[in-house]
Amino acid sequence: MNEIIKMSATTLAEKIKNKDLTSVEVTQAFINRAKEVDPKIKAYISITEEYALKQAKESDKKIASGKEIGQLEGVPIAIKDNILIENIKMTASSKILENYVAPYDATVIEKLKSSGAVFIGKTNLDEFAMGSSTENSAFFTTRNPWNTEHIPGGSSGGSASAVSAMTAPLALGTDTGGSIRQPASCCGIVGVKPTYGRVSRFGAVAFASSLDQIGPMSKTVEDSALLLNVIAGYDKKDSTSIDVAVPNYLDTIKQDIKGLKIGLPKEYFIDGLDSDVKKSINEAIEIYKKLGAEIIEISLPHTDYAVAIYYIICCSEASANLARYDGVRYGFRAECDNLLDEYQKSRGQGFGPEVKRRIMLGTYALSAGYYDAYYGKAQKVRTLIKQDFENAFKTVDLILTPSSPTPAFKIGEKSSDPLQMYLSDIFTISCNLAAIPGMSIPCGFSQKGIPIGMQLLAKNFDEQTMFKSAYSYQQSTNWHKQFPNI
């Protein structure tokens, strides 16, 4: 195996900068790896080889000429296929956008371009990011590199699988209710959902606007911090992005965590929790104790309502956000001789069953006579959940939970039962409702060898505490140094 593909993005950036490696060498190594293993795991919808090599050559030229270079100069990155790169196909894993070519760059893509990153491909996802397994992709299901019979998690399953299988050192995902953290947990990598408003949403296909956030995925905590350095910041094109100064996340990452107060919400350590997951989390808690953290039991009393209100809010917003896909201006169109048929058939044939289910749920929840009982009520409960976290963070600096109640399940195991599927997000969705930052880091394996992740949650805009806690943990463990045998 080529050693390059095992290197962290931080190392690659360093070596490319110092001319120990060229970007073309590095990019080619990952493309070769992708060509070799991606047929087995199907993480990518498209591998943009030509585009990537062109970018890599430009980076090499820049470095050779001694020009100023970016933080990710020459380093490959995989992009979830619901984020727009100008002139590259962007499908959102939906038939309705199968042949859609992006007419502009997302803000995160602009930032990555100016940091010198190389776009190696677009990764698979559940259609419009709705799902927890990539089984809802209109094209194919991505496999978990640790066991190809298992799901990689979702919706950013392609990105998680690509990083885990070493076909990319970095990836971008989007997280609406756990879509970065849950697949990161499933595939044994790091995934970060930044504070809502930390990263511009401009150019990420909207699923639920008040919850969506773009974030980094990588093997190491350091790499995610580096990637967040590049993509974070206020964007005037996104009115919900927040104008708060972005610290250099790498500056504080190595600080020790002695005396850090870590809360364990009792509502998250429930009876149904998988025993392997429970064991790994308990071991992680012991490590944190050894690192000098103080472990405190806390309560987040409204946790029980989170799944219900999450599905009301995300479906309501999605029902409006997805209305634009009608075949009139772009995307799939079922040619009919009248307008109503055309709408119904274009959307009927263009959307998959889960997307239709959510559009219908959301449409119902917003309908006259139901609004107050559903959407209105959900917003009120959302406020209570936010307050739960505000109260908790009065006594603790960080909250630790499992990322998902079980390790990655088998493909097909839950696809016939949407409610079971929805429950795999049970630990991740409150974070989006509360707008706070959260991340998943690998913390063990199940007896069958499937990765297990733990979730760290921090105060609004306190990604630094989260990163340094995760980094300390990784320095004391070797989970992130394991590679799947694929």
Next chain:
Amino acid sequence: MNNKYEVVIGLEVHSQIKTETKVFCNCSTDFHSQPNTNICPVCTGQPGVLPVLNKKAVELLVKTAIALDCNINKKSVFARKQYFYPDLPKNYQISQYELPFAEHGNLNISVDDQIKNIGITRIHLEEDAGKLLHDIGARQLDCSLADYNRTGIPLMEIVSEPDMRSPQEAAAYLTALKNLIEYIETSDCNMEEGKFRCDANISIRPVGQKEFGTKAELKNMNTISGVEEALTYEVQRQIEVVENGGKIIQETRTWDPDEKITKSMRSKENAHDYRYFPDPDLVPVNLDDNFINDIKANIPELPEKRKQRLIQEYGLTEYDANVIISDKALVNYYETAVNSASKETENTAKPIANWLTTELLGKLNNAKLTIKESPVKAEYLGQLVALISKDTISGKIAKIVFEEMFNTNKDPQTIIKEKGLVQISDENEIIKICQEAIDESPKIVAEYKGGKERAVVAIVGLVMKKSRGKANPQMVNKILIDLLKK
């Protein structure tokens, strides 16, 4: 109209706000551009785009709201109004539902010299939709063409209270509103270009009944007189329905300006459920006192105030002042003319008002021109009246000069010079002409001397003929009598 019934009318006006760029993107608002040239990913509803509020649109809306004596809400919120139509790229319109920018205003109208105060319920900001083309000239297309240039142009929707009691009052309200908006220049109010559009809610009830009757909503009225015609028709229709023992049904009806009838579009059962909910892509807008006070300080003189000033400063009658202030362009024309004349001489304000309201408006009307298109410049009309006032030309000559000014766009001095129309006020010359006339009219002179004093009129006529109308008539009269008495 039937005396048994009282008519109740409320109006919803959509007025395009005069901004350079659209309300949620940077595209131009130019009306005359080629189809689909003022468009971008945002206003065509591409995946991943986000709206960014144009502050100028808010400023101009608030200015309008202040001129209409509204309360400005310190906090306002955008909402999504959802319906599918090909002219609406997102299939929802960003509008306002709860918490519009302004509420509770009022506007004075005058009908038959009676002043009446009409309540304004609210003013909210929303984006315009695009335009669909189903035929080109007489040629029916077998498809529909969509032009998205208009999509996203800011609109202020001004909703009145159901305070109008006749179609005439509705027309007067629209005239007054349009005039006010033109005064403060927050919209072009060009109805032909669709920049000022009106829907009407109309119902009838037996005189004395407190509850409102069932209303019909009328659409597709493109002129103020069209609104009046449509409402007049609709009143008659509703009365006939009721008189024939029928019931008015709540429905939307469209005005057919060719057939001059209203036709049912859709009934209440088929009414849209717009599923409004707060737009999660836009944060609530908080207007501070400074912002509101700055706009207040810059409100120009409004029609009512200007009218009072015209009466006091120039001694105009209420009637003339009303005519002149009914159009901002007209009152500006008037004051320009007065200023121009006052450089030459005094006491021209009232004669200018006469010339303007009778001569010029009459001619413009016949030529189907607006005051802005007048071939007679305001300065020139002022100069013309000054020339009369200084006795340079007679009123009679002035009419000839005015006719020439209207046809040639030239200034009065040039015309007078070219045509040799300067009034003869030289005493010796007039004596000479008068003597000639006396010498040529022995019969009339004899009659005069025989006591028939009116006979002098015939000699005056002869003098004017000889002088080609240029002799100063007052001087001619005096000199003739002097000569005849010798």
